Amino acid sequence: MNQLVIAPLLVALVTAILTLVVRRFSTIQRGVSLLGGVVYVAAVAALWTEIDPLGASNVIAYQVGDWRAPFGITLVADSLSVFMLALAAVVSLAALAFSVQYVDEFGQRLSYHPLYHFMLVGVTGAFLTGDVFNLFVWFEVMLMSSYVLVVFYSGPEHTRAALQYVVLNLIGSAVMLLAIGGIYATTGTLNMAQLAERLATDSGNIARLPVLGLSALLFTVFALKSGIAPFQFWVPAAYRAAPAPVSAMLAGVVKKVGIYAIIRLYFTVFAGLTIPGGLTLPGLAGNSALAFFGPVMFIMASASILLGGIGAIGRDDVDGLLAYSSIGQVGFIVLPLAIGATVPGVRTLAITAALIYSLNHALAKGLLFLASGSVFSAVGTDRFADLGGLTRKNPVLSGVFFVGALSLIGIPPLSGFFGKFLVFRVAGDAGATLALAIALTGAILTIAYFSRAWNRGFWGSESAMVEQGGTPTGIAVLSVLAALVLLVGIGFDPVYLAAESAARAATEPQTYINAVMGGGGK
Amino acid sequence: MSETVATQPQFVLAGVLGLLFALGTFLVLRRDIVRVVWGVTIISQATNAYLVTMGGFAGSVPIISGHGGHGSTTDPLVQALVLTAIVIGFGTTAFALVLTYRVYEEHGTIDMNELGEST
Numbered sequence: 230m231n232q233l234v235i236a237p238l239l240v241a242l243v244t245a246i247l248t249l250v251v252r253r254f255s256t257i258q259r260g261v262s263l264l265g266g267v268v269y270v271a272a273v274a275a276l277w278t279e280i281d282p283l284g285a286s287n288v289i290a291y292q293v294g295d296w297r298a299p300f301g302i303t304l305v306a307d308s309l310s311v312f313m314l315a316l317a318a319v320v321s322l323a324a325l326a327f328s329v330q331y332v333d334e335f336g337q338r339l340s341y342h343p344l345y346h347f348m349l350v351g352v353t354g355a356f357l358t359g360d361v362f363n364l365f366v367w368f369e370v371m372l373m374s375s376y377v378l379v380v381f382y383s384g385p386e387h388t389r390a391a392l393q394y395v396v397l398n399l400i401g402s403a404v405m406l407l408a409i410g411g412i413y414a415t416t417g418t419l420n421m422a423q424l425a426e427r428l429a430t431d432s433g434n435i436a437r438l439p440v441l442g443l444s445a446l447l448f449t450v451f452a453l454k455s456g457i458a459p460f461q462f463w464v465p466a467a468y469r470a471a472p473a474p475v476s477a478m479l480a481g482v483v484k485k486v487g488i489y490a491i492i493r494l495y496f497t498v499f500a501g502l503t504i505p506g507g508l509t510l511p512g513l514a515g516n517s518a519l520a521f522f523g524p525v526m527f528i529m530a531s532a533s534i535l536l537g538g539i540g541a542i543g544r545d546d547v548d549g550l551l552a553y554s555s556i557g558q559v560g561f562i563v564l565p566l567a568i569g570a571t572v573p574g575v576r577t578l579a580i581t582a583a584l585i586y587s588l589n590h591a592l593a594k595g596l597l598f599l600a601s602g603s604v605f606s607a608v609g610t611d612r613f614a615d616l617g618g619l620t621r622k623n624p625v626l627s628g629v630f631f632v633g634a635l636s637l638i639g640i641p642p643l644s645g646f647f648g649k650f651l652v653f654r655v656a657g658d659a660g661a662t663l664a665l666a667i668a669l670t671g672a673i674l675t676i677a678y679f680s681r682a683w684n685r686g687f688w689g690s691e692s693a694m695v696e697q698g699g700t701p702t703g704i705a706v707l708s709v710l711a712a713l714v715l716l717v718g719i720g721f722d723p724v725y726l727a728a729e730s731a732a733r734a735a736t737e738p739q740t741y742i743n744a745v746m747g748g749g750g751k
Numbered sequence: 752m753s754e755t756v757a758t759q760p761q762f763v764l765a766g767v768l769g770l771l772f773a774l775g776t777f778l779v780l781r782r783d784i785v786r787v788v789w790g791v792t793i794i795s796q797a798t799n800a801y802l803v804t805m806g807g808f809a810g811s812v813p814i815i816s817g818h819g820g821h822g823s824t825t826d827p828l829v830q831a832l833v834l835t836a837i838v839i840g841f842g843t844t845a846f847a848l849v850l851t852y853r854v855y856e857e858h859g860t861i862d863m864n865e866l867g868e869s870t
Contacts (some may be wrong), residue, residue: 362832369839376846385857389866392784392854399791399843400779403798406836410798413829414805 233279234291234306236272237314237353240265245346255338259329262342266322269349273311273318282308282730283723288744290359298745299420303359305745309584312731313356313489316588320481320595321349323710327599327703328474331606336381336472348374348478355486359745360419361409364490368405368454372398375483378475379467390470397463401453408447415439421498422745425738429501437505441518444499448491448522455487457563458532461556465540468552473602476548480555480598481591488562488587492580495522495570496735523571530567531667533560538674542681547601547611550682551594557671558590558637561648564664565655572659579659580732582651585725589648592717593636596710599703600630604686607701608694613682618691626701627687629711634679636714639672644717647725764804771797784854784861788847795840802833 244265251257280287288307292298306314325345332341351371358364376398380391409419415436418424427435453460468476495518502518537557544550562583569579603626604619605611620627632643639649649672656664717724734741771793778790806829855861 362835366835366839369843373842373846376850380850380853383853383857388850388854388857392850392866395843395847395850396779396787396791399847400794402839402843403791403794406795406798407801410802410805410829410832413832419828 231289231291233276234289234304234357235293236276237269237318238304238350238357240269240272241346241349241353244269245343245350248342248346252338252340252343255334258342259337262346263325263329265346266325270318270322273314276306277311277315280306280308280311282311282727286730286734288734288740290745298359299418299423302363303420303422303745304357305359305422305741306357307731307741307744308727308734309489309493309731310356312584312588312727313485314353315727316485316591317349317352317356317482319713320591321345321352321478323595323706324474324477324481324599327477327602327706328472330702331474331602332472340377341381341472344374344377345475345478348378348483352482352486356489359421361412361421361424361494362419365402365405365409368486369402371483371486372402375475375479379471379479381472381475382470386466387470390466394463394467397453401450404446405450408443408450411443412440412447415443420745421493422738422742425498425501426742426746428499429738437502440499440502441504441521444495444502444518445522445525447494448525451487451490451494452529453487455484455491455559455563456533456556457487457529457559458536458556459529461533461536464556465549465552468555468598469546469548473548473598473605476551476602477595477598480551481595484555484559485587485591488559488583491563491566492583492735495519496566496576496580497738497741500736501738517573519570519573523567526563526567526570527664530560530563531664533557533563534667534671535560535674538671538678541678542674544678545613547604547613547616547682547686548598550678551597551601554637554675554678555590555594557674558586558594561652561668561671562586562590564668565652568655568659568661568664572661575655575659576736577729577732578651579655580735581725581728582648582655584728584731585644585651586648588717588724588728589636589644589714592710592714593633593643593645596629596633596707596714597637599710600626600633600707603701603703603707604630606699608698610694613685615692615694616686617689618695619687622691622695622698623701625704625708629704629707630687631683632711632714634683636718638675638679642715642718644714644721644724646718647721761804764800768797768801768804771800782863784851784863784866787863788844788851791847792840792844795836795843799833799836799840802829802836805829 247261248258251261286308291304293302348371351367354367355364358367376391376395379394380387413419416424416427456464468479471479499518504516504518534557537553537560541550541553544553565579565582569576601611636643636645639645652668656668775790775794775797778786781787806826858866
């Protein structure tokens with residue numbers, strides 16, 4: 230069943246077009262949109278059972294138009310792809326269900342649903358694509374919709390945030406094209422599997438130093454997309470400007486596309502690249518290209534954790550705090566990757582940790598952004614100065630915010646505990662004391678800013694605005710997400726196995742190469 | 752002889768590309784938003800030209816007329832890639848210009864510095 234690979238992509242695309250067609254009929258449009266979200270989850274689930282990450286762990290390649298790789302376009306699904314797709318499916322359905330109530334009538338009718346699904350098309354394509362140039366194309370599809378969604382309310386601050394976001398990403402896209410063009414010129418292929426094969430086997434014939442430089446250039450683009458320091462400065466404005474469900478998607482899923490690209494390209498494709506001896510670069514231990522990226526990622530991750538954590542403490546509104554927190558949390562995802570890149574012994578465990586942390590961040594941060602939207606719809610503001618006493622007025626809403634915050638802090642029964650635990654374990658196993666210290670500092674900062682948010686926004690006496698406030702929207706969706714955060718923590722075993730299988734898929738390129746190049750055509 | 756002819760356009764293009772990137776960067780760093788958008792457009796067009804150059808100029812035409820027998824050809828794949836990149840570039844440039852207009856409507860200015868102050 231090779232065709233199953235394109236199922237999620239087709240579902241999202243068809244839904245996007247259908248919502249455009251029926252946009253005059255608001256109720257039908259919402260129905261179609263929600264149904265599309267449900268079918269998307271079903272399609273991903275079907276693909277998941279086909280890949281079977283907990284068992285045989287297949288790799289399925291779909292050669293578009295039956296043009297065999299490397300000449301045609303290839304879509305590949307392996308356990309890493311389906312793990313990320315499952316994450317995207319859950320968060321997108323939750324955010325979609327929330328936005329049906331949250332986004333106002335005008336916005337719904339205008340363009341919200343088609344844009345949302347087109348963004349999902351881009352995300353899905355990026356997870357499934359098997360060649361580097363298509364990765365660029367899917368990035369563009371995803372970004373184009375997200376530009377419009379960031380400027381959705383089109384007020385003064387939204388246009389300014391969007392302008393910054395657009396200009397930055399356009400430059401990022403140009404750099405990405407430069408790097409991809411260069412890689413094609415030096416290696417003669419764009420197909421990831423063939424690239425991995427060529428770099429690993431006959432890298433003697435390929436000019437290896439240019440490939441290293443170009444892959445470093447490409448890395449800056451992925452760092453920009455996932456908002457790692459020093460490319461984090463667009464994050465707070467963009468997340469604050471976008472509608473709450475879109476922020477949930479941007480932080481939960483779109484950022485993870487950058488992380489996925491880092492894992493896929495650097496751990497599967499460029500891992501086989503060896504650097505010629507005699508080259509001395511700062512931090513280059515051993516002759517693998519990954520050893521060069523290890524220290525780079527480590528510095529970026531540490532800076533993200535510290536910048537995000539310290540930035541979040543000073544914010545005076547919920548969305549700003551969550552946006553800065555998201556910078557810090559992405560640092561926590563990249564930190565184990567940095568350790569895994571430097572120390573080959575813990576590589577699988579490191580990627581597992583990064584994936585589990587991604588999942589936790591997507592669920593918990595998605596939940597928190599939606600909760601913040603709910604607070605905004607009930608009270609009319611998300612500034613801490615005007616909030617206060619929400620626990621008495623809206624106990625359920627406060628409860629789910631509390632669950633999300635606790636999960637990001639890393640309290641045991643919740644999914645966040647295992648994310649943090651694995652990051653610490655990777656650092657411990659690799660004997661990376663400095664990484665341990667930074668992770669610990671980051672964890673303490675997380676506790677600090679969330680307890681501050683809780684104290685100022687939810688506890689205390691009811692402020693005037695909270696007293697007059699109406700009923701919050703989307704409580705049902707929030708409760709389901711909160712239950713999911715709890716459920717992932719309690720039934721953690723299959724989640725861990727799936728993530729481990731995904732990590733193995735990333736570190737063992739041979740199965741991937743065989744599936745793509747071995748004529749998975751018919 | 753034929754080799755020098757084939758590689759010469761690459762050196763010329765390398766120089767042109769450098770100039771284009773420099774101009775694009777200069778414009779992106781301006782205060783006027785329209786110029787910033789121009790700068791981004793120039794950078795992305797320079798990238799497209801770079802992509803074509805990356806294919807190498809082994810021959811004079813991308814596709815041989817009369818199916819072969821006329822010496823070497825230029826790699827056609829990069830041209831397909833550039834076509835895709837140009838289409839995407841059109842879309843994003845159009846959006847950036849519309850956004851510039853919206854920014855002007857909302858803020859009454861297209862000066863980056865004034866934009867930064869008005870919160």
